[in-house]
Amino acid sequence: MVQPLPARLPETPSQTAGPYVHIGLIPHQAGFAIFETAFSNVIAGPDAVGERILVEGRVFDGANEPVRDVLIEVWQADAAGRYAHAADPRHESADPALSGWGRTGSDFETGLYCFETVKPGSVVGRHGRPMAPHLNLWIVARGINIGLQTRLYFADETAANAADPVLNLIEQASRRETLLARRETRDGRIVYVFDIHLQGDAETVFFDV
Amino acid sequence: MAEHREFRQRDRRVHPPAFTPEYKTSVLRAPRRALLSLQNSLSEVTGPTFGHAAIGPLDNDLLLNYAKDGQPIGERIIVTGRVCDADGRGVPHTLVEFWQANAGGRYRHRNDRYLAPIDPNFGGCGRTLTDADGGYAFRTIKPGPYPWRNNLNSWRPAHIHFSVFGSGFAQRLITQMYFEGDPLIWRDPMVLGIPDRAAAERLIAPLDLDAAIPLDMLAYRFDIVLRGRQSTVFENRLQGN
Numbered sequence: 132m133v134q135p136l137p138a139r140l141p142e143t144p145s146q147t148a149g150p151y152v153h154i155g156l157i158p159h160q161a162g163f164a165i166f167e168t169a170f171s172n173v174i175a176g177p178d179a180v181g182e183r184i185l186v187e188g189r190v191f192d193g194a195n196e197p198v199r200d201v202l203i204e205v206w207q208a209d210a211a212g213r214y215a216h217a218a219d220p221r222h223e224s225a226d227p228a229l230s231g232w233g234r235t236g237s238d239f240e241t242g243l244y245c246f247e248t249v250k251p252g253s254v255v256g257r258h259g260r261p262m263a264p265h266l267n268l269w270i271v272a273r274g275i276n277i278g279l280q281t282r283l284y285f286a287d288e289t290a291a292n293a294a295d296p297v298l299n300l301i302e303q304a305s306r307r308e309t310l311l312a313r314r315e316t317r318d319g320r321i322v323y324v325f326d327i328h329l330q331g332d333a334e335t336v337f338f339d340v
Numbered sequence: 341m342a343e344h345r346e347f348r349q350r351d352r353r354v355h356p357p358a359f360t361p362e363y364k365t366s367v368l369r370a371p372r373r374a375l376l377s378l379q380n381s382l383s384e385v386t387g388p389t390f391g392h393a394a395i396g397p398l399d400n401d402l403l404l405n406y407a408k409d410g411q412p413i414g415e416r417i418i419v420t421g422r423v424c425d426a427d428g429r430g431v432p433h434t435l436v437e438f439w440q441a442n443a444g445g446r447y448r449h450r451n452d453r454y455l456a457p458i459d460p461n462f463g464g465c466g467r468t469l470t471d472a473d474g475g476y477a478f479r480t481i482k483p484g485p486y487p488w489r490n491n492l493n494s495w496r497p498a499h500i501h502f503s504v505f506g507s508g509f510a511q512r513l514i515t516q517m518y519f520e521g522d523p524l525i526w527r528d529p530m531v532l533g534i535p536d537r538a539a540a541e542r543l544i545a546p547l548d549l550d551a552a553i554p555l556d557m558l559a560y561r562f563d564i565v566l567r568g569r570q571s572t573v574f575e576n577r578l579q580g581n
C-alpha cells in the first residue's frame with residue numbers, strides 16, 4: 132500500500148449549447164429583450180487605446196456550409212498586451228475602456244459573425260517568450276459537444292507570428308495558416324477576416340488548453 | 341498566488357467526444373483532427389470577470405423576470421448549487437447563466453416551431469453571480485420535455501442549460517442539468533454521448549426537499565465542478581523569470 136493521494140472531484144461533463152443557446156446568452160438574437168445589461172460583440176469602448184478593427188467571418192461545417200447558429204466568445208489583451216484579470220501582473224494598468232471580452236451569434240441567414248475591438252498587443256508567454264498578438268476564441272453550437280478553443284492571429288504580423296511559441300507547436304506549417312486572419316480595408320475601416328472550418332482539408336487548429 | 345496557478349488538463353474521459361453519431365448534428369460539426377495540447381499561458385489562466393453592476397435584481401428569478409400579467413405556468417422550483425473546482429474550492433463571484441424551455445417544452449426563440457404554446461409570462465433565461473463560496477440559487481418553473489429532429493421519435497428529457505465562466509477562460513463550460521426520475525434521460529443521445537455513466541449521472545439533479553419552501557415550491561440541487569489547478573509549489577514561470 133501507499134499513501135492515498137488527496138481526493139479530487141470529477142469534473143462536470145460538458146453538454147452541447149443546443150440550438151437555442153441565444154435565449155440564454157444573447158436573448159436579443161432569440162427575438163426578445165429581458166436584461167437591462169446585454170452582453171454584446173463590442174469589446175472596445177470608444178476610448179479604448181489601439182488600432183480599431185472589425186473581426187468578421189463564418190464558421191463552416193463538414194459540408195462546407197456556414198453554421199448559422201454558432202455562438203462565439205472572444206477574450207483578448209489590450210493594445211499593450213495586458214489582460215484585465217488579476218492573474219496578469221500588469222492588470223492594474225490595463226486599458227479601462229477595453230473589457231477584453233465579447234460574445235455574438237452568427238447571423239441566422241448569412242452565417243456571418245462580427246466583433247468590434249482594438250488590435251491586442253503582444254502578450255508575455257511562458258518563460259518570458261513573447262506571443263504574437265492574438266484573440267482567444269471559444270465556439271459552441273448545436274452539434275458541438277464541448278466548446279472549441281482556438282486562437283486568431285493577424286496575418287500581417289509576419290515576424291511576430293514566425294516567432295510565436297504556440298504557432299510553432301503546430302507541426303504542419305500549412306495548418307498554421309488556419310489561424311491567420313486576413314487584413315482588409317473596407318470603407319476606411321480595418322477588417323480582419325477569419326473563417327473557421329470545423330472539418331475538412333482546411334480544418335482549423337483547435338486546442339486542448 | 342494559489343488562485344492563479346495553472347489549470348490541470350481537462351479530463352476528457354468525462355466529457356462527450358466531439359463526434360457522437362447518435363447525435364446526428366455532431367457528425368458534420370465535429371473536428372476530426374487531434375486537438376493540440378497547450379500549456380497554460382496568461383491567455384488561458386485569465387478570463388473575463390463580471391461585477392454586480394451587470395446583473396439586474398430580477399435576473400435570477402425566472403418567475404418574475406419576464407412576467408407581464410401574471411406568473412408563468414408550471415411547477416415552481418428553486419435550483420441551488422455550488423460551483424467549485426476539482427479540489428473542492430468554491431469559485432466565487434463567477435457568472436452563471438441558465439436557459440430553458442417553458443412548462444410545455446417550448447422555447448421563446450424565433451427558431452423553435454414546436455406546437456406547444458409560448459408562455460406570455462416566461463422568458464426562460466436568467467443569470468447570477470456566485471457568492472463568496474461559489475454558491476448560487478435561482479427560481480424558475482420546471483421545464484417540459486420536447487421532441488426534436490434526431491430520430492423520428494426523439495424527445496429531450498426536461499433540462500436546464502448552464503453556462504459557467506470560472507476564474508480563467510480555460511475553465512469555460514456549458515452543460516445541462518437533468519431532473520431526478522425522468523425516464524427520458526437514459527434514452528437521450530446527448531446524455532449517452534458521455535463515455536462514463538458515473539459522469540453522466542452527475543448531470544442529474546436530485547430533489548432537495550430540505551431546500552424546498554413549504555406550501556410554495558420544490559427544490560433541486562445542482563453542483564458544478566470545473567477543472568482544478570496544478571498543485572506544484574514551484575515556480576511555473578508562466579510569465580518571465
